[in-house]
Amino acid sequence: MVSGPTSGPSHPDNGSGGGHPLTARERDEYERLRRAEGAHHRRLRTAGAAVLLVVTLLLAPAAVVAAWLQDTVTDTDRYVQTVAPLASDPAVQEAVTDKLTDRVVANVDVEAVTDALTKVLADAGAPPRVVAGADALAGPLRSAVRSVVHRTIERVVSSDLFEQVWERANRQAQTAVVDMLTGDQQGVLRASGDAVQLNLGAVVDDVRQRLVDQGFEKAAAIPTPDRTITLFRTEELGKAQDALRLLDVVGVWLPVLTVALAALAVGTAPGHRVMLLITALGVGAMMVLLLVALAVVRRVYLNDVPPSILPPDAAAAIFDTFVRFLRDSTRTLLVVSLIVALSAYLFGPGRAARWVRGSAGRWTTSGGRALGRAGLRTGGAGRWLDTHRKAVTGVTIGAGALALVLWNHPTIAVVVLVLVLVVVVLTVAAVLAAAAPGRDAAAPEP
Secondary structure: OOOOOOOOOOOOOOOOOOOOOOOHHHHHHHHHHHHHHHHHHHHHHHHHHHHHHHHHHHHHHHHHHHHHHHHHHHOHHHHHHHHHHHHHOHHHHHHHHHHHHHHHHHOOOHHHHHHHHHHHHHHOOOOHHHHHHHHHHHHHHHHHHHHHHHHHHHHHHOOHHHHHHHHHHHHHOOOHHHHHHHOOOOOOEEEEOOEEEEEOHHHHHHHHHHHHHOOOHHHHHOOHHHHEEEEEEOOOHHHHHHHHHHHHHOOOHHHHHHHHHHHHHHHHOOOHHHHHHHHHHHHHHHHHHHHHHHHHHHHHHHHHOOOOOOOHHHHHHHHHHHHHHHHHHHHHHHHHHHHHHHHHHHOOOOHHHHHHHHHHHHHHHHHHHHHHHOOOOOHHHHHHHHHOHHHHHHHHHHHHHHHHHHOOOOOHHHHHHHHHHHHHHHHHHHHHHHOOOOHHHHOOOO
C-alpha cells in the first residue's frame, strides 16, 4: 500500500523527503512572510539605534563637562596648571592690588594721626593757626599712605614671589574647587551664600609684614576677614553647586557610558557605516552647542559682575582661565568627530568616496609597481598584506583610536599627528602589498 504525502511544514528548498514540495502560491506566501519578518526586525533595530543615538547626543556635552571637572579637581598638577596663569595676568594683578590697597588703607587711622599731631602741637604751645592747620593734613596724609601702600602691594603682586605663593597655595589646596561646589569654607576658592570668594591669606600676610617693616605698625592690625576677595555673585550658585556636584560623582563613568551607548547605537543599526556617520556628526553638533553655551555663560557672567566688585577685564580673565581646558577638550572632540564622519563617508558608495578610494588605489599600485621595477619585491609579507588588507586597515585605525584614548589630555595637534601617522601607515602597507610578486596579475589596478 502506498501512503500519501505527509502533512506538516517543510523547508522551501526541500522539494522531496519528509514533506510535499511547495506550490508556487505557497512559496510566494512564504517569501512574503519572511520579508515581512525581516522588515519588522529591521524596523526594531532602527528604532533601538535611534533611541540610543538620542541618549548619546544628550549625554555627550554633560560627559565632556563631567570629565573636565573631575580631572581638574582630582589632578593636582592639572588644577595648578589651570589657575596658575591668574597670578601673572595684568588685569587680575591690578584688581588684587586695588582691593588689597583699599583694605589696608581702611585700617590705617589717619584721623588718629592728625589728632595726635594736633595735641602735640597744642601742648608745645604752637600758634593756634598752626594747630588748626594740622587737621587739614588728613587728606594729603591719606593720599600719601595710599600711594605708598599701593606701590608696595603692586611690587609684591607683580613679582615672582606672588606667583610662587599663588602656585604653592593652590597646590596645597587643590580641593578648592570641591570646596566651592560643596560649600566647604576651607580652601583658596570658596562659596559663601551667593558669592564665590578667593582667599589671599598668604599674600595678605606677606604684604602686612612688609608694611610693618617699612614703619606702618598699624598695618599689623589687618584682620583675618580682609583676606578674601569676592570674584562674583550669582543667585544660581546653589543650583550650579548641585549640578556640578552630580557631575563630579559621575565624572568617571558618564564618559564611559556615553561611548558605550554610541557603540551600541552603531552596532544595533542595520547600516553600521551610516549610523557611525550620523553619530559622529551628531556629537560634533553637540560640541558646537557646548561651545556656544560657554560663550553665552561667559556673557551672562560678565554682565552679572558689578565693576565695583571686579573690573570687567579681570572678570573675563578669570572666566577664560578657568574654562580654557574645557574649551580645548570640546574643540578636540569636535575635530575627532569630523574626522570619524569623513572616514565613514569615504568608506561608503558615494561618488566622491569612490573617486578618493580609486585615486588612492592607483597611486599606491603605481608606487608598488615602481618598487617592483626597481627590483624591490616584498615577497610573502607583501602577499600577506594584500590578502589581509581589511584587517590591516582595521587594526591601524583601531591603534590610532586607542592612542587618542590613552593619550593624556590630547589636543587638536595630537589628533592631527595621530591621523597623519595612520594615513602614512596605511599608505606604506598598500604600497608594500602592491609590490608583492604576482600582485599585478592577481589584482588589477583599481
